Amino acid sequence: MHLFQKYSLTRRIYILFSLTIALSLTTSLIFYFISYRSMQQEKARNVENVCLNLVQNTEDIAASVMLMSETISTTPYTRSILTETNPAKKVSPRQFLNRLITRLIKSNSHIHNILLLDSQESIYSFRSFDYSLADRLNQEYRILSPGAYPDGFTGALRLSDEDTVYYAYIQTIYDDSTVSSVRKEIGTCVIICYCSPLSTLCSNSATSQESLFAILDGEDQILACNQELTAAYRTLDAPDPKDCLLLSHRTASPANWRLVCAVPYGELYSELGLISRLAALLILIPFLAFLLLARQISANVTSPLTKIVDFLGKDSYYILHHSLETKGSAEIATLTVNINRMLTEINDLSHTVLQNQAHMYETELAKNQARLLALQTQINPHFLYNTLSAIQGMAYQKKNAEICTAVTALSYMMRYNVNGDSMTSVESEFHCIEKYLQIIALRFPGCFRFRLHMEDGTGDCQMPRFLLQPLVENAVSHGLEPRQPLHGTLTLTASLLPGSILHFECRDDGIGIPPGKLENLRREIEEASMVCDTQPEKHAGIGLPNIHMRIRLIYGAPYGLQISSSREGTCVCADFPVSSGASARAPVRGT
Known part of the structure; x- marks a missing residue:
């Protein structure tokens, strides 16, 4: 021995x-x-x-x-x-x-x-x-x-x-x-x-x-x-x-x-x-x-x-504020000295890292706010241009009562988009969509059927303002309008998925999107979450990459848009977490 x-x-x-x-x-x-x-x-x-x-x-x-x-x-x-x-x-x-x-x-x-x-x-x-x-x-x-x-x-x-x-x-x-x-x-x-x-x-x-x-x-x-x-x-x-x-x-x-x-x-x-x-x-x-x-x-x-x-x-605070003391062979003593020296260096580095992280967080927050504001303002010119085109077309046809209705709806939508903060309720958003559909019904009388439905518990849920209008506009412009003179139907629903996920589905029975164009659109939407300055004119639909970008900026991955299309029509879905409690009302509106 x-x-x-x-x-x-x-x-x-x-x-x-x-x-x-x-x-x-x-x-x-x-x-x-x-x-x-x-x-x-x-x-x-x-x-x-x-x-x-x-x-x-x-x-x-x-x-x-x-x-x-x-x-x-x-x-x-x-x-x-x-x-x-x-x-x-x-x-x-x-x-x-x-x-x-x-x-x-x-x-x-x-x-x-x-x-x-x-x-x-x-x-x-x-x-x-x-x-x-x-x-x-x-x-x-x-x-x-x-x-x-x-x-x-x-x-x-x-x-x-x-x-x-x-x-x-x-x-x-x-x-x-x-x-x-x-x-x-x-x-x-x-x-x-x-x-x-x-x-x-x-x-x-x-x-x-x-x-x-x-x-x-x-x-x-x-x-x-x-x-x-x-x-x-x-x-x-x-x-x-x-x-x-x-x-x-x-x-x-x-x-x-x-x-x-x-x-x-x-x-x-x-x-x-x-x-x-x-x-x-x-x-x-x-x-x-x-x-x-x-x-x-x-x-x-x-x-x-x-x-x-x-x-x-022990917890990290205790380790960083105390030193290790052990008794043993020379190897153990050397190990103890090295551990104490590393703890001292880690304590010094932690302060530097925390300061750098705080500075990076403030910088990233400012960048995200600027990107979100730019994306919100990026949608409005498209919408305003289409609405004014509709009013101009009705003016040529001398439909004064219809022009009055269109202007009233447009005024409500502009106030809804400009006034208030960036979040609103699902019920208010659906009311804004109804105003937009009144303008579309005047522009294309008797051509389309619109169905809006909110399931129980979704009316008071909070969502980003003016998020659904580009989805509806794309469905009308690229799906239903090219189908004329055949009648078309657009359905917009709001529901709650398991895990308190708010789910919106915009479905039309229009001409659909060709497979190659659909693949490009999906790729552009995914790239929008990684590109800071997105150019809407390059996308196959107005505002879809912007909508996806807004959802990602507010809620993070994996939330955003999903698009599916066939010859029977197109379906665009948006998912993100519920921000507040929900009401018990579930009105069903249609035009």
Whole structure:
């Protein structure tokens, strides 16, 4: 131990952890080697035996069905029924077959019914025959149609209105009374069977609820399994190697069915008691050795480092106004001195950074206010120009009363835009839109229909002033106006989305925006949030980049405009957070 202490702290830590890692690796290798061997020799062999037993039982059921079919097909009474043309001579053979088939069905729980088909597709049924089931199976799978299936077992037969699964065995019956070299077909024997006995075999064979034992037909459809069909198909289609290990894929002859067994890894290790005890012993020895090593680490490294960590874990104000004091080796002392020196430098730099941040914040705030004011004033000339054009057009037509109405609406809108602060209520904004639509209705009499709707709780919500008018103006100018003389409809709605998000939707059924032009418009709108001085004349719609820029300046990302368009029209949506409480009124206005 004294020889060990003469090394430096770094060398001691290196030696201690090297020994610990070497011991841990040795223990882990021994543990996994024994676990692997035990799993291969015990659990895997047991599961394989269960699979073989399930295959044998499945083959026994299939062989019994084939034996019944062979017994019925070769009896002379069957040949009499299928070949005799005199109905009176069929009575006695039919009675005999009825008793025989009844005994066969009673002695085999997996048999639902047995029926015969002659060459004219006539059906000979016997006692307890369920014609409804046979008819439904024939409608969906054509099991009673000659030549629809080759001799042998069919796949899984599932009816859409019930959960029971069936399968059938089909065998062609030949007339052995003739001496001809070519055997004559006189009918078909069809045996309808339940799949429930196969499901019982799978459930009894399952080693746990998580393991999968399934019997698949020739088309990989599940005939029977011990789990729900959805979970079973999921395991068969995409088995997760972290959850289960596919142990066996075996064929059950003569039915040509396939048995699949999937057993979870956890089950393979569940009963390895010897391995568990041995693993505990192998872990205990390294643990005791580690305690001795940890004692040395604690005395030389852990305690001083714990004091340093506790000090650094306190709040920043305490750290910057106190110094670190620890006792330990030379390395720890050097670390303490360096930490105290860095704290002093950080304290000096923090004051400088705070001053610079305050100055940058004031500069950015002034720039944002100037940009917001410039964007607001940028919209007004467009609107005023269009409105004066409308008034001029009406003047040429000598509609004095309409001009008076237009001027009154224009005056209200100008006062609404100039007076007051930059925020207003949704209800006031919708009232301003109504005034604008009065002017549009005078300019295009009877051409357009306008629908304005505010949902409950949106009327008193605050929003930027004069934000919706450019959306409506674009919809009329670029969507509805080019559609004339066809009538058009414009709908403006206000609603609240989850998370207190105010949502506006301006929708028209106009001509829409071509895909290339729409992509350019979206790109210009996104670029407007990064460009300070936007030029509206370069955009595909008046004011849309400005509106997006205003929302981003006030509320930040990711709020703003979203545009979608097709041949059926265009929809522009604006989203931003609610700024105040909402009213209970929701007026619906229309022109």
